[in-house]
Amino acid sequence: MSVDDQPIKKPFRWHILVFLAPAFLVYTAFMIVPLAGTLQLSLFRRIDQQLVYVGLDNFRMLFGDPRWSVNFWNALWNNVWFFIIHMLVQNPIGVLLAALLSSPTLRFRAFYRTAIFVPTVLSFVIVGFVWKLILSPLWGVAPSLLNSVGLRSLFAPWLGKEEYALTALSLISVWQFVGIPMMLIYAALLSIPDEVIEAAEMDGITGISQFWKIKLPLILPSIGIISILTFVGNFNAFDLIYTAQGALAGPNFSTDILGTFLYRAFFGFQLQLGDPNMGAAIATMMFLIILAGVAVYLFAIQTRLRRYQF
């Protein structure tokens, strides 16, 4: 830091410090310090009004004590299912729509693109309630729509049934966010140079086989990116479940994911008091899960993907 013990000709460049300081300070104070504070808090417990260091006891309780572990494993498994549905439904649909949109002769492209992205800009509160109303047996929009295609018998109050509720909510979330993979893949497809496509056409590879053999390998890095974005988003989700099903993530905790579990642990619900230290322990677990996902992506997936320079 000291300027004068080295033979530097330039004076200390204060402007660099001035440019960096505001962002650095706000970011450190409201992002890094709280994150570190949360990790630290998870190692303490309040016993007789005193914060006591308990090591990994909170985590032992989270994994082993049935008061916590039943809910924790349930939330974790639900979260995994939430993620699986997104990977199996959202990303393939996104890729399909992007492939259709990127066809060079397609008309009304801007209209489709804008319209399909609309749900993504709506807030969870709107999305949660809108679908709650549509799926409500009281209103009858969903049954009458199914009736018009002769599938009336398939209707069930999906959000109210333990076995369907989580899947229904995952699909609602897919509906909301399909625009993001669509746009990213669309961008990747547009960046494939014309020469590559023309060469493929010379070799007689067109249409669907062109997509599988030429385009898909070229957009694999983007598929990697949407997968990790989906992962981080899903394991951090909270709002949709909270607006559609409340903090109790009903029916009978069947839609509970880590975000709603964290909220209940931290703030308490019904008769149970909130417990910041257990909340911090859950947040730490979410942090580790997301970190593990990002690490797998960075070291295992991203480095193995072949990148093509055009």
Next chain:
Amino acid sequence: MSRAAHSPARSAAAHAVLIAYTAIALFPVLLIVINSLKSRNAIFRSPLALPTPETFDPVGYTTVMAQGDFLLYFQNSLIVTVGSLFFVILFGAMAAFALSEYRFRGNTLTGLYLALGIMIPIRLGTVAILQMMVASGLVNTLTALILVYTAQGLPLCIFILSEFMKTVSDDLKNAGRIDGLSEYRIFFRLVLPLVRPAMATVAVFTMIPIWNDLWFPLILAPSEGTKTVTLGAQIFIGQFVTNWNAVLAALSLAILPVLVLYLIFSRQLIRGITSGAVK
């Protein structure tokens, strides 16, 4: 330039799929807006019909206006969003300039440190953020929200803007230096105007999650005077759950501003995604 012939059947199939998906994407939004303008009977009897002169009834909107303080919520959301946006863009652009323009010890490390937040959600620090806000007396103030959202928006902003600032010509900046402009003037007068399109893109990206966020308003500022539109709509709907007119009207009122903003900025947003994603 010649292209392989595209059969009309294939293009018709593509349009069919896209139209079907567009309908799925827009139907729920249209359904809510249409029904918010109808009388209670019409909502239930024929939910899919457009409002006619006989079934038109703005009672939902009058209830919302009379019961909920939506103007205040709207104002709060606007203050929080614009305030956070201002700081994210200003601080983010300054930091991005420092990182892309100057070579100094710790440059890469600082860049990596600031990029951490792109992947790790700020929500995980909530427990400590709340304790900090309680300790500093900022609970139930819009300042608390602005500070948190600024920290949340900075990493991506710095990341995107520093990519763009690398493309600003060095000759231009050096010409400015020879003319005796200070580094601050070079930044504000020469570089900022040139990266304005990128700043608009970052602004749209930053704005949507802030406007739509429920978590932090719920935890940091749930008082009546500081509710944002998103939180206000959530609570209002929870209370009026059986008053369908009011619920539908509240939902429409929450949808419309976002939709209008989106339609204004959609070109910017799409251009931003399609240019930034390729890297």
